[in-house]
Amino acid sequence: MPAVPAVPAAPDKKPGSLIERPTDDMPAPRSADPAGSADAADAADSAGPAEPAAIGITGLTVRYGAVTALDSLDLHVARGETVALLGPSGSGKSTALKAVAGFLRPTAGRVTLAGRDVTHEPPNKRGIGVVVQNYALFPHMRVADNVAFGLRARRVPRAEVARQVAEALDMVGMAAYGRRYPRELSGGQQQRVAIARALAIRPPVLLLDEPLSALDAALRADLLGELQQLRADLPDVAIMYVTHDQTEALALADRIAVMRDARLVDLDVTGRLYRRPPSPFTAAFLGAANLLPARVVSDCAADAAGTQARVGNLTVAVDPSRAFRADDDALLVARPHTLTVAAPDAPGVLRARLTGTQWRGATYRLTCLLDDPVGTEVRCDVSSLDGVPSLGAAIGIALPDAPCVLVPTEAGT
Numbered sequence: 001m002p003a004v005p006a007v008p009a010a011p012d013k014k015p016g017s018l019i020e021r022p023t024d025d026m027p028a029p030r031s032a033d034p035a036g037s038a039d040a041a042d043a044a045d046s047a048g049p050a051e052p053a054a055i056g057i058t059g060l061t062v063r064y065g066a067v068t069a070l071d072s073l074d075l076h077v078a079r080g081e082t083v084a085l086l087g088p089s090g091s092g093k094s095t096a097l098k099a100v101a102g103f104l105r106p107t108a109g110r111v112t113l114a115g116r117d118v119t120h121e122p123p124n125k126r127g128i129g130v131v132v133q134n135y136a137l138f139p140h141m142r143v144a145d146n147v148a149f150g151l152r153a154r155r156v157p158r159a160e161v162a163r164q165v166a167e168a169l170d171m172v173g174m175a176a177y178g179r180r181y182p183r184e185l186s187g188g189q190q191q192r193v194a195i196a197r198a199l200a201i202r203p204p205v206l207l208l209d210e211p212l213s214a215l216d217a218a219l220r221a222d223l224l225g226e227l228q229q230l231r232a233d234l235p236d237v238a239i240m241y242v243t244h245d246q247t248e249a250l251a252l253a254d255r256i257a258v259m260r261d262a263r264l265v266d267l268d269v270t271g272r273l274y275r276r277p278p279s280p281f282t283a284a285f286l287g288a289a290n291l292l293p294a295r296v297v298s299d300c301a302a303d304a305a306g307t308q309a310r311v312g313n314l315t316v317a318v319d320p321s322r323a324f325r326a327d328d329d330a331l332l333v334a335r336p337h338t339l340t341v342a343a344p345d346a347p348g349v350l351r352a353r354l355t356g357t358q359w360r361g362a363t364y365r366l367t368c369l370l371d372d373p374v375g376t377e378v379r380c381d382v383s384s385l386d387g388v389p390s391l392g393a394a395i396g397i398a399l400p401d402a403p404c405v406l407v408p409t410e411a412g413t
């Protein structure tokens with residue numbers, strides 16, 4: 001049985017625009033480049049006094065008996081901003097999205113949309129567009145009727161419905177498919193229709209829950225590109241995008257909220273979170289970084305230049321993500337593609353032993369064990385096997401020129 005799509009109340013429409021603006025008092029913060037600036041983060045962190053957040057989540061908690069599915073989530077999404085909720089299975093991402101959509105009632109906390117408290121409103125009063133992973137189209141309705149569903153429910157005049165349906169289908173490249181039934185479409189096409197249906201009601205807020213996960217890899221990549229285009233076409237829409245796939249989060253999100261065990265663990269602008277992860281969990285989850293055991297040489301402040309740590313057989317310059325004391329245990333964040341291979345006796349390299357190689361097409365993944373007391377595993381991606389010794393042989397691993405980020409150990413977070 002397909003889920004019932006969100007049917008909006010009748011908000012003020014802005015003629016000629018696909019999207020309603022909650023308020024025009026202040027331009028929405030939006031970074032042109034998610035990989036980019038801290039400025040965007042600072043702008044996005046506060047929606048500003050003149051404009052309440054498009055999505056406001058405060059202390060949101062959802063419990064099922066003894067299971068806490070979501071624990072005190074605080075998150076604000078500005079108009080025009082995309083925030084990805086990223087985390088492993090069971091971390092509470094979908095629960096957060098369902099609570100914002102109104103599909104479940106939180107145990108505690110508040111949800112506001114453009115400042116309006118909707119915590120106790122049913123889904124069809126919230127005016128939100130929702131897309132879930134398995135399309136959830138009505139099988140007995142043609143594509144155009146599926147897309148028109150929310151508009152008809154809000155009694156939009158017939159001619160206007162036709163125009164808005166055509167516009168929404170056009171946005172997702174499905175203008176020619178209005179008379180088909182969902183069963184006559186591929187999975188990717190069905191998901192495009194589901195997106196058109198969510199957009200047809202011109203929502204100021206769009207919630208996407210793993211919208212690409214039911215598609216095969218090639219289609220996923222295509223549709224990801226189309227979502228990026230759609231994002232650009234909808235500059236005023238606030239988007240919450242639930243995914244466990246870091247590629248989607250990196251490609252689409254202005255900011256990423258990393259979830260773990262029902263809690264928000266880290267939240268920052270996409271580029272900064274990737275480059276300077278504050279915790280070992282985020283470093284490993286976002287970019288599959290190696291976490292090399294390190295010991296801080298002397299007291300240092302966060303970001304302090306000149307900080308050093310001992311790693312394996314080396315003492316290296318590091319970029320501390322927070323203040324550390326001398327002799328603190330910490331972890332050095334080293335992404336596999338930033339490491340290079342050298343002779344084991346070359347100066348300034350980590351000594352290790354090669355234990356595996358795996359051809360991945362564009363790169364080879366080398367697995368090595370560091371010459372340290374615990375034999376830490378290090379993954380290293382190289383473009384060729386030139387200079388790589390045979391399995392079991394000693395190998396040198398060179399760190400990147402720029403200091404690697406130093407994060408606390410799990411125990412220290």
Ligand SMILES: Nc1ncnc2c1ncn2[C@@H]1O[C@H](COP(=O)(O)OP(=O)(O)OP(=O)(O)O)[C@@H](O)[C@H]1O
Nearest residue numbers: 064067068069088089090091092093094095096244
């Ligand atoms: N109806 C329910 N009854 C009991 N527990 C639930 C219910 N729905 C979710 N949970 C539990 O709440 C936790 C969070 O679930 P949620 O679906 O939000 O995770 P998720 O991060 O979206 O995972 P996935 O990526 O697998 O969808 C999980 O431990 C899950 O088992």
